[in-house]
Amino acid sequence: MNLEKILKFISRQKVAVLGSVDELGYPNQKAMLAPRKIERQMVFYFSTNTCSIRVRQYRINPKASLYFFHKGLIRYEGVMFTGEIEILEDYAIKKALWQRGDRIFYKQGITDPDYCILKFTAISGRYYCDLKSESFSCQE
Amino acid sequence: MNLEKILKFISRQKVAVLGSVDELGYPNQKAMLAPRKIERQMVFYFSTNTCSIRVRQYRINPKASLYFFHKGLIRYEGVMFTGEIEILEDYAIKKALWQRGDRIFYKQGITDPDYCILKFTAISGRYYCDLKSESFSCQE
Numbered sequence: 001m002n003l004e005k006i007l008k009f010i011s012r013q014k015v016a017v018l019g020s021v022d023e024l025g026y027p028n029q030k031a032m033l034a035p036r037k038i039e040r041q042m043v044f045y046f047s048t049n050t051c052s053i054r055v056r057q058y059r060i061n062p063k064a065s066l067y068f069f070h071k072g073l074i075r076y077e078g079v080m081f082t083g084e085i086e087i088l089e090d091y092a093i094k095k096a097l098w099q100r101g102d103r104i105f106y107k108q109g110i111t112d113p114d115y116c117i118l119k120f121t122a123i124s125g126r127y128y129c130d131l132k133s134e135s136f137s138c139q140e
Numbered sequence: 141m142n143l144e145k146i147l148k149f150i151s152r153q154k155v156a157v158l159g160s161v162d163e164l165g166y167p168n169q170k171a172m173l174a175p176r177k178i179e180r181q182m183v184f185y186f187s188t189n190t191c192s193i194r195v196r197q198y199r200i201n202p203k204a205s206l207y208f209f210h211k212g213l214i215r216y217e218g219v220m221f222t223g224e225i226e227i228l229e230d231y232a233i234k235k236a237l238w239q240r241g242d243r244i245f246y247k248q249g250i251t252d253p254d255y256c257i258l259k260f261t262a263i264s265g266r267y268y269c270d271l272k273s274e275s276f277s278c279q280e
């Protein structure tokens with residue numbers, strides 16, 4: 001699998017859909033703005049509210065999925081990763097990923113306790129293009 | 141919660157994202173074309189390939205989520221349901237939901253064993269608009 005091609009596809013998408021598993025065992029989904037940072041080997045960082053339902057779910061069950069897709073009338077392209085979420089609340093990472101305009105969401109700024117970072121580390125991926133798909137590993 | 145408002149929002153979306161839980165307990169996601177049929181009390185019907193990964197997962201674990209969203213630069217609106225999937229393979233329902241052009245996906249037509257219907261019955265829902273959200277029940 002060509003990871004460069006996948007990263008290029010991901011960089012064109014404005015939305016990522018995060019999946020979690022709730023307390024009753026049902027999958028949950030939520031659209032997020034594009035990741036603030038992407039590291040090689042498919043590690044993605046998002047900002048979110050510490051008090052959100054997702055954060056509560058990931059503290060109990062870190063299993064997650066991350067989905068980027070583009071669906072036209074006929075053509076469909078997508079990549080879905082499964083992996084695990086860590087919730088980061090230390091100042092250094094919160095400062096590094098802070099963006100102008102974030103005070104709309106986090107009124108107290110970088111130290112706002114309701115501002116945290118979700119770090120998603122992919123374990124495996126599946127790439128879809130039209131009617132074909134291919135699985136790949138994200139671990140070295 | 142105003143279900144009419146939610147149905148109107150859903151009818152404007154071209155894509156629905158279906159969530160499942162895989163054999164290892166990870167959430168999975170897949171974009172689907174808009175539902176072929178929607179019944180009151182939030183029952184949704186989709187067509188899919190019987191041999192697909194999703195169908196295999198739902199046979200083992202019917203717990204599912206269904207997500208419709210629209211995310212602009214600032215405004216975000218979405219509705220996520222949790223519920224259960226049934227896989228329908230009887231001729232009557234396959235015929236009722238068959239659409240012109242489906243032979244691209246199911247070469248043998250209505251009786252193609254690789255053509256089946258996913259029936260999603262919502263148990264509960266959560267409606268998001270901008271920074272607010274509200275949960276609601278879908279069961280009478």
